[in-house]
Every structure is written in C-alpha cells, then in structure tokens.
Amino acid sequence: MAQLVQIRHHRDTRESTDTGFSPLKLLLPVDYPVSVRPEYARYAGWQFVASICGSAASVFGTQALFCAAGMDVSAPLAASTAWVLKDGIGQFGGIMFSSVVGTRFDTNPRLWIFVSAAVLDASVVLEMIAPMAPSAFLMLASVSNGLKNVSFLAASASRATIHSHLALGKNLADVTVKKGSQNIVSSMIGMGTGIALTSVVGLESFVAMALCAGHLIGTHLSVSKITV
Known part of the structure; x- marks a missing residue:
C-alpha cells in the first residue's frame, strides 16, 4: 500500500513539473523508478548490453549461413527450398521443446533466462560452422534455427515471471512493453555493430565468440540480483 501511495504521489508531482520530452520515456516504465523494484535498473541495463x-553475434551467424548456402546450392529454387525447410524444421523443434518443458519455466526463471542466452549463442556457433561443412548446410541450419526458437520460447516464458516480480502496482503491461522497446533499440544497435564488424574483419570466429561471451555475461549480470 505504501508503494502505491508513493507511486501516486510521484505521478502527481511529475504531472505538475514534467513538461519536456526525453527519449528515455519511450524505454522506461511510467513513473520510473518508483513504479518498479530497485533491481530493475540492473536487469534492464545488462539485458540491453546482452x-x-x-544481435551483433547473430549477424556473423546469418552471414555464415548465406555463405554456406551459396557454396552448397547453385539454383535459386533449391536455395529457397532449403531455407524454407530450415525454418520449418526449426519451428517444429521449438514446438517440441515447449511441450516438454511446459510449466517448468516458472520454477526458476533466472536459470531459463540464462539457458535461453546460451542456446542462442550455440545456434550462432553452428551457423559459424556451416561454411566449413556446406554439405551439411540443411542439418546445421535447421538445428540452429531450432535452437533459436527454443531460446525465444524460454526467454519469453521466463521474462513474464521476472517482469511480474519487478513491476510494482498494476503496471506489468507497461514494464513488458518498455522491455520490448529496449529490445528493439538494442537489437538495432547490435545489428549495426555486427554489420560494421563483419565488413572489417569478415567472418572472424574469434570476434563472434567474443560477442557470444558478452551476451552470456550480460545476461548473467542482469538477473544475478533478482530474487524470484
């Protein structure tokens, strides 16, 4: 109750004094920081970095897949067919994963957030291997896409519990929406970074692995102080 009173007081004060516009308002929950728990800043900040x-690492993986597809497939129709099969098989893997795990996401959301990051990085590793084994393109690409679907499902399910914990009052939707906005901005920055790096160093596996390491470290730090 005291927290809700504090939020209302802060909102009244803000409405009477805040007349400017800040880009951060697009990324942070309304009435931040009093509308969320103290650990929100650490969570959102490190999630942004991760x-x-x-996203930058994914650029390396995607370019590696394009390279592998070009080495393995000569006809445009065959290339498009392989790409569609890759997506279809990967999505099926995601469905199987969600049916097996089910409600386990709620038991340890911090673990599943980290698992989702590790699985996503594993998909990048497989994509980086693809140019070295063009004959195994479809298998590697399908498994990689399946891992990406698993990562997306694990992250989405576990974040729901974490966001519910971080939100104070009836602002869960706002916290969730602003996290989505943060993801969009960070993904755009990451993709731009990845494109710039690949244009300079090419498909250098060391750089891709360093980005994957940064992804894992950022994810760990983002949830290490959350008690849920």
Whole structure:
C-alpha cells in the first residue's frame, strides 16, 4: 500500500513539473523508478548490453549461413527450398521443446533466462560452422534455427515471471512493453555493430565468440540480483 501511495504521489508531482520530452520515456516504465523494484535498473541495463552483443553475434551467424548456402546450392529454387525447410524444421523443434518443458519455466526463471542466452549463442556457433561443412548446410541450419526458437520460447516464458516480480502496482503491461522497446533499440544497435564488424574483419570466429561471451555475461549480470 505504501508503494502505491508513493507511486501516486510521484505521478502527481511529475504531472505538475514534467513538461519536456526525453527519449528515455519511450524505454522506461511510467513513473520510473518508483513504479518498479530497485533491481530493475540492473536487469534492464545488462539485458540491453546482452541484447546488443547477441544481435551483433547473430549477424556473423546469418552471414555464415548465406555463405554456406551459396557454396552448397547453385539454383535459386533449391536455395529457397532449403531455407524454407530450415525454418520449418526449426519451428517444429521449438514446438517440441515447449511441450516438454511446459510449466517448468516458472520454477526458476533466472536459470531459463540464462539457458535461453546460451542456446542462442550455440545456434550462432553452428551457423559459424556451416561454411566449413556446406554439405551439411540443411542439418546445421535447421538445428540452429531450432535452437533459436527454443531460446525465444524460454526467454519469453521466463521474462513474464521476472517482469511480474519487478513491476510494482498494476503496471506489468507497461514494464513488458518498455522491455520490448529496449529490445528493439538494442537489437538495432547490435545489428549495426555486427554489420560494421563483419565488413572489417569478415567472418572472424574469434570476434563472434567474443560477442557470444558478452551476451552470456550480460545476461548473467542482469538477473544475478533478482530474487524470484
């Protein structure tokens, strides 16, 4: 109750004094910081860093897949067919994973957030291997895409519990929406970084692995202080 009173008081004060516009308002929950728990800043900040690293690493993986597809497939129709099969098989893997795990996401959301990051990085590793084994393109690409679907499902399910914990009052939707906005911005920065890096160093596996490491470290730090 005291927290809700504090939020209302802060809102009244803000409405009477805040007349400017800040880009941060697009990324942070309304009435931040009193509308969320203290650990929100650490969570959102490190998730932002992790997302940048993950998106940049994904650029390396995607370019590696394109390279492998070009080495393995000569006809445009065959290339498009392989790409569709890769997506279909990967999505099926995601469905199987969600049916097996089910409600386990709620038991330890911090663990599943980290698992989702590790699985996503594993998909990048497989994509980086693809140019070295063009004959195994479809298998590697399908498994990689399946891991990405698993990562997305694990992250989405576990974040729901974490966001519910971080939100104070009836602002869960706002916290969730602003996290989505943070993800969009960080992904754009990450993709731009990845494109810039690949244009300079090419498909250098060391750089991709360093980005994956940054992704894992950022994810761990983002949830290490959350008690849920």
